[in-house]
Amino acid sequence: MECYLGIDVGSVSTNFALIDKHGKMLKKLYLRTAGRPIEAIKSGLKILKEDLKDDIKIKGVGTTGSGRKLASVIVGADVVKNEITAHAVASISEIPTVQTILEIGGQDSKIIILRDGIVVDFAMNTVCAAGTGSFLDRQAQRLGIPIELFGEIAIRSKNPTRIAGRCAVFAESDMIHKQQLGYKVEDILKGLCQALVRNYLANVAKGKEIKPPVVFQGGVAANSGIKRAFEEELGMEIIVPEHFDVMGALGAALLAKKAMSQNKQKQTNFYGFEAAFKEHRAESFECNGCPNLCEIVQIYVDNKLMARWGDRCGRWSENVAV
Amino acid sequence: MKVTFPHMGNLYIPLRTFFENLGAEVVVPPLSSKRTLEIGCKYSPEFACLPLKVTLGNFIEALEMGADTIVMAGGVGPCRFGYYAEVQREILKDLGYDFDMIVLEPPQGHFWDLIKKFKYITNKKSFKEIYLAGKLAWKKIILLDRLEKMVNRIRAVELEKGKTDKAYKKALNLISNARDEQELAFARQQIAKEISSIKKAKERNLLKVGLVGEIYTLLEPFVNFNIEKQLGELGVLVERSIYISQWVRENLLPSFMKSKEPEVLAKLAEPYIPCFVGGHGRESVAQIVSYAKQGFDGVIHLLPLTCMPEIVAKSVLPMVSKIHSIPVMTFVLDEHSAETGLRTRLEAFVDLIRERKEEKEFGVLSGD
Numbered sequence: 145m146e147c148y149l150g151i152d153v154g155s156v157s158t159n160f161a162l163i164d165k166h167g168k169m170l171k172k173l174y175l176r177t178a179g180r181p182i183e184a185i186k187s188g189l190k191i192l193k194e195d196l197k198d199d200i201k202i203k204g205v206g207t208t209g210s211g212r213k214l215a216s217v218i219v220g221a222d223v224v225k226n227e228i229t230a231h232a233v234a235s236i237s238e239i240p241t242v243q244t245i246l247e248i249g250g251q252d253s254k255i256i257i258l259r260d261g262i263v264v265d266f267a268m269n270t271v272c273a274a275g276t277g278s279f280l281d282r283q284a285q286r287l288g289i290p291i292e293l294f295g296e297i298a299i300r301s302k303n304p305t306r307i308a309g310r311c312a313v314f315a316e317s318d319m320i321h322k323q324q325l326g327y328k329v330e331d332i333l334k335g336l337c338q339a340l341v342r343n344y345l346a347n348v349a350k351g352k353e354i355k356p357p358v359v360f361q362g363g364v365a366a367n368s369g370i371k372r373a374f375e376e377e378l379g380m381e382i383i384v385p386e387h388f389d390v391m392g393a394l395g396a397a398l399l400a401k402k403a404m405s406q407n408k409q410k411q412t413n414f415y416g417f418e419a420a421f422k423e424h425r426a427e428s429f430e431c432n433g434c435p436n437l438c439e440i441v442q443i444y445v446d447n448k449l450m451a452r453w454g455d456r457c458g459r460w461s462e463n464v465a466v
Numbered sequence: 467m468k469v470t471f472p473h474m475g476n477l478y479i480p481l482r483t484f485f486e487n488l489g490a491e492v493v494v495p496p497l498s499s500k501r502t503l504e505i506g507c508k509y510s511p512e513f514a515c516l517p518l519k520v521t522l523g524n525f526i527e528a529l530e531m532g533a534d535t536i537v538m539a540g541g542v543g544p545c546r547f548g549y550y551a552e553v554q555r556e557i558l559k560d561l562g563y564d565f566d567m568i569v570l571e572p573p574q575g576h577f578w579d580l581i582k583k584f585k586y587i588t589n590k591k592s593f594k595e596i597y598l599a600g601k602l603a604w605k606k607i608i609l610l611d612r613l614e615k616m617v618n619r620i621r622a623v624e625l626e627k628g629k630t631d632k633a634y635k636k637a638l639n640l641i642s643n644a645r646d647e648q649e650l651a652f653a654r655q656q657i658a659k660e661i662s663s664i665k666k667a668k669e670r671n672l673l674k675v676g677l678v679g680e681i682y683t684l685l686e687p688f689v690n691f692n693i694e695k696q697l698g699e700l701g702v703l704v705e706r707s708i709y710i711s712q713w714v715r716e717n718l719l720p721s722f723m724k725s726k727e728p729e730v731l732a733k734l735a736e737p738y739i740p741c742f743v744g745g746h747g748r749e750s751v752a753q754i755v756s757y758a759k760q761g762f763d764g765v766i767h768l769l770p771l772t773c774m775p776e777i778v779a780k781s782v783l784p785m786v787s788k789i790h791s792i793p794v795m796t797f798v799l800d801e802h803s804a805e806t807g808l809r810t811r812l813e814a815f816v817d818l819i820r821e822r823k824e825e826k827e828f829g830v831l832s833g834d
Contacts, residue, residue, distance in 0.1 A: 210806055228814035262825055263818045265793065268811060351784060435499035456692070462628065 148204045148404070149192075149414070150397025151185065151219065152227065152390065153177065153211030156250025156277055157363060158184035160192060161393035165203075167237055167401065171195060172390045174363075181211040182424050185218050189420035204404035205414045206230075206396030217443050217451040218424060220415040223399045230395030232256050232263045235359050237398055238385040243355040246374065246382075247391070248344070248364035250277040255349045269348050277363045279312050280370075283319065283336060287329060291367075294333060298369030301334035309339030337373040345377065356380045361388040422446050433459055467491065469587060470533035472521035473498050475685035476610050477710055479642045480603040481537075487599035488588035493533035495524040498688035502527060507801055509557050516689055516770035516800060517682040518550045525554060529563050537587065540571040544744030545775050604714070605650055606641055609657075611709040613637050616661055618705065621698030622672060625665040631695065633660045669701075671827070673819055676757035678707040678750040679768035680776050683799050685710070690768055691805050693797075693812070697766075700816045705762075707753040708746065731756060738782040747775030751786055758790035764819040765792060766812075771800040793819055 147170060150161040158181060160173040173191060177184045206223040207215040208230040216224045235245050236258070245256040253276050257265040269276070284291045305327050308314040315336065322332050358380055364370055365388040374382050387394055404410060415422075425444040430437050440460045443451040452460045469485045470493045471478070478494050485492045496502070498520050506523025525536055536558075541548030551569040558565065568583050584596050591599075613634070621630040637660065640653040675697055683690050684706060697704045716728055728749070735752035742748060754765045767783065769776035780796055787794040795815045797808060 210810070226810045226813040226817070228810065229817045260825075262821050263814075264822070266814060266818065268807070435496060435501035437500055458628065 145199055146201050146203045148206070148397045148401040149202050149219075150230075150393040150395065150400060151188070151205070151207045151209075151215050151221075152230070152392030152396060153181050153185065153207065153209040153215045154227075154249055154251070154392065155210060157389075158188060158209075158211070159390040159393040160188045161387070161390050161397045162192065162196075162200075163394070163397045163401065165401070167398060169387055169394065172387060172393070174389050177211075181214055182218060182426060185211075185215055186420040186424070189219065189417050193417040193420065202412060202414050202416075204400035204412050206398075206400035206403075208392050208396040208399075213451075213453065214443070218415075218445070219419050220413040221400075222410075222413050223396065223403045225396060225399050227392050227395075228254060228256060228266050228268070229263070230392045230399060231361065232258060232266075232395070233398050234387075234391040234395035235361065235385065236261055237394070238387070239357055239359055239383060242357050242359045242383075244358040246344070246349075246358060246360045247362040248276060248360075248370070249362040252276060253344055253348050253362070253364075255344075255352060255354075257352055257354075265352060267348055267350060267352070269344075279315075280336075280340075280364065280367065283316070286316075287323075287333075289329070289333075295337075295366070295368030295370065295372075297330050298333035298337050298367075299372055301328070301330040303328075303331050304334035304338055305331045307332070307335040307339040309336075309341075309343035315339060333369060334373075337367070337369040338377070340370065341373040341377050354378060354380075357383055359383050359385055361385055361391045363389055365389070428454070431455060431460065433457070467535050467587070467589070468493050468533045469535045469537060470495060470525065470528035470531075471537045472524045472539075473686065473688075474682055475687065475710070476614070476638065477685070479610060479638065480606040480710070482642070483606055483644075484599050484603035485537075485587065487602060488584075488591050488595060490588055493528050493531050495528035495531070495533075498524065498686060502688075503801065509561065511553070513772060514550075514553070515546070515772050517547065517680075518553065519801070520686070520689060521550070522554050522557060525558060526561075526563075529558070529565060534564070535566045535568065535587065537568050537570065540569040542571070543742065545773075547745070602647060602650070604711075605647065606644070607711045607714060609641055609650065609654060610638075611711045613641070613657060614706070614709065618694055618698065619703055620661065620664055620666060621695065622701050622703045623666045623669050625667050627699075629664050630661075630698070633657075633664060636660060671823065673702045673764075673816065673823065674705065674762045675702050675816075675819070676705050676707060676753065676762050676765045677768065678753040678757075678765055679746070679779075680750075680770060680773050681708050681713060681746055683768045683770050684708050689770070689799055690797075691808055693766070693768070693808075696809065696812055697816070700813065702816055705757075707749070707757075738786055739778065743775050743778045745773065745775030747779040750776060750779040751782060754783070754786050754792065754794060755790055758792040762792065763823050764815065765794045766815070767794055767796040769796070769798055771798050793822070 146165045148163050152159045158175045158177045162171040164170055173188050175184050175188055204222045205219055207221040208225050208227045212224050231247050235242050243258055247254045252269055254268045256263055281291055284294050305322050307318045319332055360371055360382045365384045371382050423446050428439055428441045431440050436456055438455045440454045455461050469490045471481050482492045482494055502523035503520055505526050506519040510519040510522055538551040540551055555567045617630055617634045624630045637657040640656055644650040644653045694704045731752045732748055734755040735748045738751050739748045757765050783794050
């Protein structure tokens with residue numbers, strides 16, 4: 145069977161999506177990046193290889209996320225795309241009439257505005273990471289609640305308390321203050337959900353015209369408390385797509401499919417699942433060529449230098465073929 | 467006397483020519499780098515904007531190299547920049563440096579004051595000598611602006627990656643080293659030859675993006691992550707709204723020599739910002755309208771964090787963008803060095819305007 149693979153290397157999770165030639169999801173993986181993107185990519189490849197039957201043939205690979213360049217060096221990608229475009233592509237494939245995408249991931253949040261299937265505007269969070277997955281994770285941990293139950297508990301609240309959502313530090317001190325006053329955990333959690341939604345709308349969406357259908361995706365879309373808070377604040381139905389947690393990877397796979405079908409002669413750059421068993425090493429050093437002191441990263445595959453980046457002037461990145 | 471000045475893009479080339487031709491010894495600070503930023507930030511007030519911090523770093527690096535006279539621009543109006551020279555003078559004095567600082571205020575009716583300051587710097591050279599040195603520097607400015615415009619057009623369509631930037635670097639050296647008008651004319655020919663030898667792709671649907679915003683962040687590639695080059699590499703033709711020649715015309719020439727062009731342009735911003743708000747706030751808005759009218763596909767708006775004039779401009783951008791149907795993206799620049807975030811947004815923006823353009827053309831073809 146002919147398949148396309150999408151890999152989204154994010155700050156918190158590394159996701160894989162394998163689709164068939166009709167764009168149907170065959171297999172998805174959601175792995176923690178845990179600060180080691182190379183290992184995450186390799187273990188993803190290993191899991192896919194073990195799970196899949198031998199008649200699978202990868203015809204194209206796309207990478208996205210903040211680690212898209214790194215992923216491309218390791219697996220051999222045909223398309224390397226930014227996560228905003230990848231998310232939009234995936235969303236359109238699931239809900240073709242989508243006009244607004246709310247995306248909240250581990251470290252960043254974005255809003256994408258579409259009209260007639262075309263991205264017309266977008267924004268990413270700039271001020272701080274309050275309201276992203278990592279912050280919710282941390283608060284759940286502090287309250288001793290498994291993150292999976294966060295939303296469920298929040299939804300039970302009838303009397304949400306008001307929490308400042310402008311900044312993660314203020315939000316946390318507000319929460320501690322409220323908890324010491326004796327508020328119920330569910331009311332604090334619901335209050336936090338509302339604060340995060342307010343913060344998102346004020347700092348990321350910033351007055352952009354939010355029209356339905358609204359799709360909510362990214363890891364945080366698993367949190368029913370946040371979804372509910374969005375619905376209450378916007379007064380519209382919020383759709384969480386089936387593959388909400390791997391939309392970036394799905395988009396990358398779809399983009400790879402499109403690129404390869406446009407160019408039929410082209411062979412995929414994919415190194416094969418064997419890439420997972422090669423030895424990858426990343427090294428970095430500080431260049432002393434000028435006072436910029438750029439940090440140069442070098443990626444070795446089986447002790448062979450495959451890629452370099454990080455320099456402003458191109459002295460190193462332009463000379464990879466040693 | 468060893469004269470130095472802050473960096474702002476290629477401004478150091480004509481400035482060096484000007485002062486050297488008047489017999490002053492010039493210390494050009496090292497090009498702005500991470501070190502410049504680090505020492506600049508260390509000694510600057512935290513809430514000041516990036517231009518103060520980086521130029522303070524320039525001064526310290528130049529003083530370390532033996533400079534003893536700093537020439538800095540002043541300013542009037544709501545932008546804080548007009549006060550920066552004074553703040554920097556105090557900071558440098560506190561640090562124990564021994565130096566003179568000459569602040570060139572825009573000559574609003576005080577043109578002779580400017581000449582007097584030049585006379586002081588240049589050890590009482592005559593008006594004629596100042597004029598002649600100024601003429602060569604001015605010619606270099608014009609040539610530099612033309613070069614930058616050409617490079618921003620060609621980079622998007624170069625067939626051999628990096629060719630344009632190599633030619634650009636070479637051209638900068640040629641202009642910098644020209645000692646008189648004859649040598650400069652020769653340099654111009656050399657550059658034209660070099661640039662025209664770059665092999666270009668035939669791109670019919672080239673994307674065009676305008677750059678607007680605060681002058682320093684627009685002109686200094688170190689603080690804007692060389693955004694012109696990055697856009698060029700993404701296959702986008704870039705046009706900047708401010709070039710040094712315009713700035714000199716508007717700020718250093720006496721009013722009777724000024725062109726009327728800026729006033730005409732400012733009219734375009736009138737429905738949104740009817741008065742002067744400092745810096746280039748009003749001009750940024752006017753330029754966006756102008757780019758929309760010229761059929762550009764998008765505009766990128768740059769400002770340093772806490773820049774008041776541009777924040778005023780930013781507040782009306784959603785309206786401007788909607789009415790004139792042109793996508794605008796704002797980048798706020800500060801000390802942080804996360805280039806990845808900027809790159810991701812740039813790529814997404816280019817995808818956005820490309821799709822929009824294709825859709826438009828498709829609409830035209832199918833008669834929608």
